[in-house]
Each structure stands twice: as C-alpha cells, then as structure tokens.
Amino acid sequence: MSTNKEKIYKYIQKQFLEDQKKGEDNGVETKEVSNFLNIKRSNASALLNQLIKEDLLKKSSTRPVHYYLSDRITHTAFDDVIGGRNSLSEAVKQAKAAINFPGGALPIHIIATPGSGTTYFSKILIRYAKEQKIIPINAPYHEINCKLLEDKPALLNEELFGKNDNNYFVSKYKNSVIMINHYEKLDTAQVYRINHALDQIQNKTGNLIILSTIPENKNKINLPIKIELPSFDQKPISEKLAIIEAMFEKQARNSGKPIITASDLILALAQHSYNYGFKSLSKLIVLASAKAYLRSLDDNKDTIYINTGDLPDTFVFNKTLDAKNYQKIQRLINNRENFVFKGNTLNSIDSIERKYESKLYEKIDSKYQDLSQEGLKAENIQQVVFNRVKELYSKYGFQDCHVEGNTNNQESLQELSKIVPKDIIDLTAGYLTEATKVLKRRFDSSIFYGLCLHINSIINLGTNNKHEISDQKVKQLKNTYSQEYTLTTAFVDRIEKRLHYSFDEEQKINLLMFLVEPKKSKKHPVVLYAMHGDGVAHYLSEVTNKLNDKDNSYSYDMQLNKKMDIVYKELRNLVININQDQGIIVIYDMGSFKDIFNRITDETNIPIRLINVPVTLVGLEVARRAVNTTNIDDIYHDVLSNLQTWNSNTTNNKQNMIITLCHTGEGGAVQLKDYIEQYSHLDFTVKAMSISDRAVLAKNVQDLRKVYNIRSFIGTYNPNLFRIPFISITKIFENSHKDLDKILSFIPVHSTSSIYDRIYDYYQNELKYTHVDQLKETMPQVIDALNEQYELDENQLIGVFTHIVGIIENALAGKKRQQINLSEKKIEYLRTDFDYLQNVLKILERKFNIVFNNSDLYTIVAILRKL
Missing domain, CATH: 3.40.50 (Rossmann fold)
Known part of the structure; x- marks a missing residue:
C-alpha cells in the first residue's frame, strides 16, 4: 500500500508529464496536494518538505510556493507505464534507443496480437519523442490503417505511395508522426515497396515512423528495432491487477461516484482470458460500471457497488490460480475483502474509448430521466438503458469479430469471405454475438454460416426466399419470441444503415427463425469437478473439455482455509449458472461437498448426482503407509482391497x-x-x-x-x-x-499433519506402557506451547516430541532414569527455561502419573535451544 508521501510524489510526476505535453512546467501548490489526498494543509506541507530534503523535489521562492521535480530526477513518459520495469522493460529500452538514435529517430516496428496495447504503447512512444524534442510538441499525426482500407486498394496505395507513385509516406510529411497499422493486410508487392522506401530513408524530415503487425507477420518488414509486446494473458498477475485497478479508477472519475467491488471479482478479472486483451477487458469494466451506475440511480446511492451479476453470464469466475500465483495474489491484495476506487488516482491508462466514456454516464442520466417520466418500472429502465450502452459502445469498435462455437475457424472464414462480403460477415457475427449474450445460449457454427449465405443471397443475388407466412403467424412469432424479434429488428436496422438495404416484415421474420431454431436442440446434463486444493478441479475440467472437444465440464477448487458459508454461496451460484435444465453430475474428492450439494438440490430443485472419487484420501493413505513399510506389494494390495472404503477414512470400514x-x-x-x-x-x-x-x-x-x-x-x-x-x-x-x-x-496446530500421523502410527506398535490415545490428548498442547515459546523448526519439533515420549515410556516401564550432573550455576542459568518447561509438562505429569526431573528438563532444553 502506497504511503501519502509516495502518492504525492507520483501525483507531481503526473502533473509534470501533463504539463510537458503543452511545453510547460507549472508545478503544484500545497493546497492542491492537500485537496488531492484530503488531508490537512499542514500535513501536506510537511510531506512536501520531506521530499525536498530527499532531493526529489524543489520549490519556488515566490508566493504561493510551487513545488517542482528536482533537477536531478529525469522523468519521461515511460516512467509510470504499468509493466515498464517488468513485462515491458525490453520494449521500453528498445523504444528509447530507437528514438534517441544519433542523426534522427529510427523507424520502429511493433509486433503484437490484437488487444495487447499497440495503440497505447504508440501514444507513449510519441509522447516520449516529443519530450526528447525529436519531433515538435504539436507534431501532426498521420495514420494509415491498412485494415480499414483493405477493401479499397487504390486508396491504400495512394496513402502509402502517393498518386502516380511519386510521393511516398516517408517524404510527403515533415516533423510528423507516421503510423502504419495492420500492415499484415498488405500484399507482397506493397510490402516490398515499403521495405525499399525504408532502406533508402535518410531521416532528414524529422519524422517518427511506426509500423505495427501481428506476430505471424513480423519478419516481412526489415527494421533493426522490433518491439514485441506481450499479450494481456502473458503479463504477470501484479501487472494485471494494476491495470484493472487503473481502469476502475478511471470509471470512478468519469462517473463522479466511488466504486466498490469485491476482491474475488477483481481476481476473476485478472485470471480471465480475453480474446482481444485490453479491449475486451476494458469493455467488461466499462459495461459493468455503467450497469452498476444505473442501479445506483435506482437506489439513490452515492456509491457504485459492482457485483458478479454486472458481468456477462458467460464469464467464468471459478478459474483457480496455481499455488505460486495464489500466494503472490494474497500478498498483492493484502487480504482485502473489497477494493474501493475513488477516482482521484491519476493513471497512465489512456485508451481509445476515452471520448466515449467521458460522456457515457451523462447519457445514462439523461436516458434514465426520460424513461422515468414515461412511468416505466426500474427493471425495464435498466434493460433499455443498458442495451443503449452496449449499442453506443459498439460504435467505437469493440464488437467481437466472431460468435461463440467454431465460427472463429480461420480457414472456414477465408472460404466464406470468397462468397460473402466482409460487411455481411461482420454484421452477422455481431448479431449472433449479441444474441448469445441476450438469450444466454450458444449458436452452432452452421447457424452462422447459413445466416451469412442467406443474407447475401437476398441482398446481392436478389433471392427473396419467402415462405408465405400468414399475418397471424407473423404476429404469433413476434409475441412468442419477442426478444429474438427485438434483436432481429436492431440487426436489420444496422444492415440498412451500412448496406442500404431495407428488409420487409416477412424477411425479418425469416431472419428471426435462425435464432428460434437452436431452442429445439436437446439439452444435456453437465459435469462439475469439485476438489480440495488450488487448481486440481480446474485442470481436470480443462483436460476433459480438450479431450472431449466439448465445453460441458466445469470446475470448483476449494481452498483449504475458505469458510464453508462462502463455499456454499459460490457453489450455489455456480450450479445455477452452469445448469442447462438437465442437471449436474458432480465428481468430488472428499469433505463436506456431499452435504452442500444436497442442500443446493433442496433449495433450487436442480437435479444433482454425486460421484465420490476419494483420490486425495487414497493418496494420503498410500503415502502414510509407504513410510511404515518397505514392501511395495503389501501397500499396493492392501490399498486395492480397501479402495471402496477409503472415503470413510477408517481402517475398519x-x-x-x-x-x-x-x-x-x-x-x-x-x-x-x-x-x-x-x-x-x-x-x-x-x-x-x-x-x-x-x-x-x-x-x-x-x-x-x-x-x-x-x-x-x-x-x-x-x-x-x-x-x-x-x-x-x-x-x-x-x-x-x-x-x-x-x-x-490430534495434530499439533503448528506442525505438519503427515509427520505426526506417522509418529502416532509408529508408536501404536512400539510403545508397551504408554497409551497412544493419551498422547494424542496431551502432546499437541505441549508441542504448541513449546513451539510458541521457542519457534522451533521441523527437526526440533520431531526431536522434542519423540524425546518426551521416550522419557514417559521409560518412566512407566520402571527403567532407571538418566542422571546428569548439573551444577547449581548451570541450573540457575537455565532457570527460566526450567520453570517454563515444568509448567508446560504438568499436563503430562498428571495424565501419566510421572514427574520430570532436572536431567529430563535439561535434555529437553538442549533440543529446544540447540545446546
């Protein structure tokens, strides 16, 4: 957690970078810092003076006093980029080297999968180049987006090479930024000409040239500086959390309300895989914030509370981290139950949807008021407005390219594109994507391809394909499938706007029937793995889905220290979400899963069938026996003969x-x-x-x-x-x-369970005079007390445990006790230890009717203090 001093310093850094964009450096006043942190002015002044003493800041001699970054501190646009010192460190180093190259900036080649932050990183590059005075502060920005111009080759050639090939992009602009995006869309001849132009370049024009493409295409342009950006999924969990926090802070600032969300939701967002990286993540967070903001209007609350229901139904919450990442996350979130975003933290997330988000919440307020005046219920208002939010968001390029299922098969799409224009494919994919979300069911790839061909045949081939549906049937379909009809109407509107083709009512109903058809498909039970530990169930489910080539297996991993009421709530929500009306078959390992699922069945009436596969208990039993015998076949045959009863965790069935x-x-x-x-x-x-x-x-x-x-x-x-x-x-x-x-x-709380189980098992056969059951009652308390006082390692714990039991057994057997000559000086030196031990060992003396003498105490102290 950052201190107030660190927050002040970062705030001044941000202000410095903002001023640099305008060629200024205005510094900050004490009052401004006081307001930013909501602390007293005197406290702010004290912290600022500490930063001056540390030579991180300097201040003006004028009144009011202004604070600036120290001259010894070099700040650049890259300083506060999330991951700048981790996953993006190599990218930053290469970018600085290219921009500061003697004689002028070198052309920069950015290689990244879609959604990896190419646009964001390019903006930081440009800002850095302006800071270094490589290009002017007000340098023009010229972008050639090869993806947008893919269907207009003549215009694309003109943008790249000028009319009649006499004005290449490298020479037509001066003191500018030239960005060539998605050059993977270029043909071989165009790539060759770009390479030739870059080979001949003598950067006397003062330009910054940036080219971007996907990894599969990275070797087609010959440049010395190739910057490969990691995808969002490849970033370490600490960076993902920082990015998510920054995005939520931005929404809190835009909405004007604090945002509160549970840590579990933040972790789920960090673990999730995104088809389009930052863009998909940003879309989820914006839509969730907008939906929760709307709810706050209904409830008349000044705070936005985001819950799991604000994310799409298809979002998977129960992906489990591996043990290493789970421990790292716990340290990062510092065991917080909730995250609170107040919107007063500046961050470097500056994505392309800024112009949209700045007015988003104003639009929601306006639309909400309009609908309220019409007397609609709150739930209707939410639905209508949220649909409007999704429609607005889509206008800024955040539509998914493919629907769920197998429609993202690139080879099939390439074949389809030979028959159907790209506009129809994109519109249809968006239609089914929205239908998937709204109707909460998946559409087979055949529906996607069939719909694309159907629309193309009507628009471009003049095939009406009417079914002579009666007016009564049209009315019935519209009433029975009202959601489908609404989706189809919106889809038809989009077709009309982009393709200038108007569908009549019967053609619209024909489109609607593509959505109705999947309802007739059979629904099936699903499988749920429920296991103890971190990641066991997740990986079993993942392998099952891959081998079965079906997504009908789900998982729940129960951390060993999780509260049972939380486990119950999570499992209940998961069961409701994954049920397809035909029930769930649960494969579980042990514990109280059985009772929890029986309770869920009683409350929800969802059929659940339980299969107990006690692999964890079997493993524990085998490992325990393996320590106590050297004959592998004895263990093997004994385990096989008792396999059906291991789930009772007993040896007597x-x-x-x-x-x-x-x-x-x-x-x-x-x-x-x-x-x-x-x-x-x-x-x-x-x-x-x-x-x-x-x-x-x-x-x-x-x-x-x-x-x-x-x-x-x-x-x-x-x-x-x-x-x-x-x-x-x-x-x-x-x-x-x-x-x-x-x-x-009967395991000492601070000790390893398997070790003490083995000791008890060993003593069961070896001790003649000491009852093991009595040891189980008393020794855990003794060991806990000794461990608390002396902070013992594992060897000491086992050593002192076995030594004390040996003393008890010899005393009960009547054997002559060991006598050590201890001087009064030595006894006095160890008096504190002796007194503490006598108090701790009283429970053993009472239970076994023995007395520990000074020699016994000394040998125990020798183990405890490693004498």
Whole structure:
C-alpha cells in the first residue's frame, strides 16, 4: 500500500508529464496536494518538505510556493507505464534507443496480437519523442490503417505511395508522426515497396515512423528495432491487477461516484482470458460500471457497488490460480475483502474509448430521466438503458469479430469471405454475438454460416426466399419470441444503415427463425469437478473439455482455509449458472461437498448426482503407509482391497464419528456439533449426547461403536470410556476454526499433519506402557506451547516430541532414569527455561502419573535451544 508521501510524489510526476505535453512546467501548490489526498494543509506541507530534503523535489521562492521535480530526477513518459520495469522493460529500452538514435529517430516496428496495447504503447512512444524534442510538441499525426482500407486498394496505395507513385509516406510529411497499422493486410508487392522506401530513408524530415503487425507477420518488414509486446494473458498477475485497478479508477472519475467491488471479482478479472486483451477487458469494466451506475440511480446511492451479476453470464469466475500465483495474489491484495476506487488516482491508462466514456454516464442520466417520466418500472429502465450502452459502445469498435462455437475457424472464414462480403460477415457475427449474450445460449457454427449465405443471397443475388407466412403467424412469432424479434429488428436496422438495404416484415421474420431454431436442440446434463486444493478441479475440467472437444465440464477448487458459508454461496451460484435444465453430475474428492450439494438440490430443485472419487484420501493413505513399510506389494494390495472404503477414512470400514458432550445433550453439545459441521472438512458424523448419566452414555456409545468408528469425545471433561480420546472444548475455541481439522485429527496446530500421523502410527506398535490415545490428548498442547515459546523448526519439533515420549515410556516401564550432573550455576542459568518447561509438562505429569526431573528438563532444553 502506497504511503501519502509516495502518492504525492507520483501525483507531481503526473502533473509534470501533463504539463510537458503543452511545453510547460507549472508545478503544484500545497493546497492542491492537500485537496488531492484530503488531508490537512499542514500535513501536506510537511510531506512536501520531506521530499525536498530527499532531493526529489524543489520549490519556488515566490508566493504561493510551487513545488517542482528536482533537477536531478529525469522523468519521461515511460516512467509510470504499468509493466515498464517488468513485462515491458525490453520494449521500453528498445523504444528509447530507437528514438534517441544519433542523426534522427529510427523507424520502429511493433509486433503484437490484437488487444495487447499497440495503440497505447504508440501514444507513449510519441509522447516520449516529443519530450526528447525529436519531433515538435504539436507534431501532426498521420495514420494509415491498412485494415480499414483493405477493401479499397487504390486508396491504400495512394496513402502509402502517393498518386502516380511519386510521393511516398516517408517524404510527403515533415516533423510528423507516421503510423502504419495492420500492415499484415498488405500484399507482397506493397510490402516490398515499403521495405525499399525504408532502406533508402535518410531521416532528414524529422519524422517518427511506426509500423505495427501481428506476430505471424513480423519478419516481412526489415527494421533493426522490433518491439514485441506481450499479450494481456502473458503479463504477470501484479501487472494485471494494476491495470484493472487503473481502469476502475478511471470509471470512478468519469462517473463522479466511488466504486466498490469485491476482491474475488477483481481476481476473476485478472485470471480471465480475453480474446482481444485490453479491449475486451476494458469493455467488461466499462459495461459493468455503467450497469452498476444505473442501479445506483435506482437506489439513490452515492456509491457504485459492482457485483458478479454486472458481468456477462458467460464469464467464468471459478478459474483457480496455481499455488505460486495464489500466494503472490494474497500478498498483492493484502487480504482485502473489497477494493474501493475513488477516482482521484491519476493513471497512465489512456485508451481509445476515452471520448466515449467521458460522456457515457451523462447519457445514462439523461436516458434514465426520460424513461422515468414515461412511468416505466426500474427493471425495464435498466434493460433499455443498458442495451443503449452496449449499442453506443459498439460504435467505437469493440464488437467481437466472431460468435461463440467454431465460427472463429480461420480457414472456414477465408472460404466464406470468397462468397460473402466482409460487411455481411461482420454484421452477422455481431448479431449472433449479441444474441448469445441476450438469450444466454450458444449458436452452432452452421447457424452462422447459413445466416451469412442467406443474407447475401437476398441482398446481392436478389433471392427473396419467402415462405408465405400468414399475418397471424407473423404476429404469433413476434409475441412468442419477442426478444429474438427485438434483436432481429436492431440487426436489420444496422444492415440498412451500412448496406442500404431495407428488409420487409416477412424477411425479418425469416431472419428471426435462425435464432428460434437452436431452442429445439436437446439439452444435456453437465459435469462439475469439485476438489480440495488450488487448481486440481480446474485442470481436470480443462483436460476433459480438450479431450472431449466439448465445453460441458466445469470446475470448483476449494481452498483449504475458505469458510464453508462462502463455499456454499459460490457453489450455489455456480450450479445455477452452469445448469442447462438437465442437471449436474458432480465428481468430488472428499469433505463436506456431499452435504452442500444436497442442500443446493433442496433449495433450487436442480437435479444433482454425486460421484465420490476419494483420490486425495487414497493418496494420503498410500503415502502414510509407504513410510511404515518397505514392501511395495503389501501397500499396493492392501490399498486395492480397501479402495471402496477409503472415503470413510477408517481402517475398519466404518464411518467416523465425533461425540460432543454436555449435561443435557442439548445446549453446548448441539452448538459444538453445529460448529464442527460448519467448519470441518473431514466429513465426520457428529452426534450430541448427554453426559449426566454415565451408565446410559456408556451403553449408547457401545451401541454406536457397532456402526461407527468413534474418533473422540469433545466437552468440558473426559468421560474416560473405552479409551476413546478426549478433546477439551477449550482446545476447540482457543484456536482458529481454520485449525479445527488439525485439532480433530490430534495434530499439533503448528506442525505438519503427515509427520505426526506417522509418529502416532509408529508408536501404536512400539510403545508397551504408554497409551497412544493419551498422547494424542496431551502432546499437541505441549508441542504448541513449546513451539510458541521457542519457534522451533521441523527437526526440533520431531526431536522434542519423540524425546518426551521416550522419557514417559521409560518412566512407566520402571527403567532407571538418566542422571546428569548439573551444577547449581548451570541450573540457575537455565532457570527460566526450567520453570517454563515444568509448567508446560504438568499436563503430562498428571495424565501419566510421572514427574520430570532436572536431567529430563535439561535434555529437553538442549533440543529446544540447540545446546
């Protein structure tokens, strides 16, 4: 988190760069800084003076005082580019080298996939060139977009080479920026002529020449400076988060309202893959902000709250990061539950939709008021206005090029383009893309190709293809498929505007029927993987979809420390979103998934079938056994013979049970039961019972043992029945619920579970006088206390654990105890340790009826303090 001093310095840097665009340097006043951070003027002045002492700022001798960047600090347009010192560091270095080349800037070649920020990076390049006085502050900008002129080869040639080939782009402009975009659309002859022109260039015109293309085309232009920009998906997670925050800050500034959104939504945006990188991400954020802004008008709130419903239904929220990235994200977000954007943070995100966004919220306000006066309901107002927002956004070039499904097959599209003009293909793709979002269903590629051919046959081939639909049928279709009719009407309007062709009502209904047809297709159940850990379910689902060539498999990864109420909410939302009316088959590993999905079925009536594949438990069991035996076949055959019962996590094929106790069997026992069922992932059965009548309790427990494996009693005191381990209620509530499963498994909270499981298993067969169940009751508390005081490493923990158990076993066996001659001076030197140990070990002395002598204490201290 940035300090106020850092924020002030960055703010002054931004102001400096803004002034440089105009050839000025006005500095900032104390009052301006005070208002920016919303702090007292005296505090702002103190921070500014600290920056002066650090030689980062200087101030004027005039009144009012103005603060400027120190002369020793060199600032450029690249300084605050997100990723400038990371993913874009090489790009920045190359750009600076090209622009500052002796004798004039070298032509620059930018290579990037669509949506990687070519436009943004080019703007920074140009700004930097102006700062370095390579080109004038007011240098004209000339862009030749080969993609837009692809269908007009004569005009494109004229732009590049002049009329009659006598005025090439390199010579027709002076002291200017020349940008040639998407030159992959040029033919071989045009590329050759550009190469020839660049080879002959003597940059005496003071121009900055930039060319851009896609990676597949990068070797066609011969330039020494080739800048390859990483795609959004290739950027590190820290940069993605910074970009998303900057975009939300911009929306808060444009809307005039603070924006609040949950960390989970921000993380989902950062993990998502985008077909068109920055453009797709920007579109999502703008539309979500606009939708939430509209809701704030309905609710008369001064703050915009963005939730998951503001993103498209097709957006996937449950992609799981790998463990390394997950830990990195937790550090980056600092465990924040929400992000708050106030719109007072300047950033370097300056994308091409600025002119649109600046007036977007004004348009929403205006349209909202118009519709309110017509007496429409709030939900109708939202729908109409949001459709208008999407329509406005589309005007600025953010339409998806292809619809969902297989319509993005480049070879098929190339074949289609030989028959159907590009305008019709683009319009139809936009039509089906919008239909996919509005109707929430996918359209097969055959619908896309068929619709393109159908429209082309009507417009360009004069084929009416009418079906003589009656007026009554037309009216019925319009009423039954009102959404489809609205979409089709809008589509027809776009065709009329671009292609100047007017459809009659019957032709419009024919188009509508392309959308109706998919409804007749059969719907199928879907598959959901639900697994513990980071990424397990995600990768299983990903492999399933790839091998099956279908997108009918989904995933949910449950982090081990996630609260169960959050898990339930997330799973419920996921189930609702992925259900296709035919139910869900869930493949899960262990834990409380079964109860959660049964509850979801009860509440939603969505059919869910559960398949338990306890691979995690099997792995744990195999790993545990592998430590205790050297015979691989013993492990192998034992595991195979018990494979069907591993999900009970017992060796006697019984379901595990925990018994909670109080005097009535209600009250505290029931609360304990509810607490364990809410936070434990062990899938143990929990039963609340009365402890008031010991005889009745013993009989009931004896009956339960015939069916269940009784793991432990939990209560205020130990009933000492059938050598069943006891866990104090204090132990449960003195520790975080995140450690509950460790406590229930008799694992020291600060220790590694598998290690102590192996120790207990080993002692079960080796100890003759010491009961392992009693060790499980007492040793975790002892080890936790020692670890808290001495901060032990794993070797020390295991060493002191086994050493203490050895002392207990020898004492109970009646063996002669070790005697070490300890001087009074040494005992006094270790007095604090001895006193602490005597207090900690009292629980063992009471449980096993022994006393630890000074020699015992000294050997334990020697391990703890590595003497």
